[in-house]
Amino acid sequence: MTVVTNVSECTVHNCSFNHDGCTAVAITVSGTEEHATCATFIDTSATGGLPKVIAHVGACQRFECTFNHDLLCSAPAVKVGPGADAADCLTYTHS
Numbered sequence: 001m002t003v004v005t006n007v008s009e010c011t012v013h014n015c016s017f018n019h020d021g022c023t024a025v026a027i028t029v030s031g032t033e034e035h036a037t038c039a040t041f042i043d044t045s046a047t048g049g050l051p052k053v054i055a056h057v058g059a060c061q062r063f064e065c066t067f068n069h070d071l072l073c074s075a076p077a078v079k080v081g082p083g084a085d086a087a088d089c090l091t092y093t094h095s
Contacts, residue, residue, distance in 0.1 A: 005067075007055035008077035012087045015041050016048040022080065023049030026058025029065075029073065029089045036062045038080045041087035066093040 010022040017024040017040060024040050031037035039061075042048065049055075057073040067075040079090040 003074070005057040005073040005075050006077050007057065007080060009079040009081070010038075010055075010087075011079075011081035012038070012041060014043050015087060016044050016046050017042065017055070019047065019049070019053075021053030022055035023051070023053055024055045025050060026056045027078075027080070028058055029060040029062055029078075029092070031062060031085070031088070031092075033062075033064055033094060035084045036060075036065065036089040036092035037083075037085045038087040038089060041085075043086065062089075062092060064094055066095040067091065 007022040010018045027040040030039040060068045060073045
């Protein structure tokens, strides 16, 4: 059985999915080898997502990450926050 990684924290203030936590059903992690970004980040005035915080990592495109197994995240939890871009995967670790 595949375990799905939770988004345990999001500190990106201008994301439409962040309402005291990530309300997207799932996020996609993308970016570059230098840093991984949250590709689900949307900077609009619209409020999106579910009425409660249950976000998971749906896909990880950073195959060089220590936690990437078969394009899924195996980290215990993922934190998203400002980094080199507005919304980076702060759990990303280059292997």
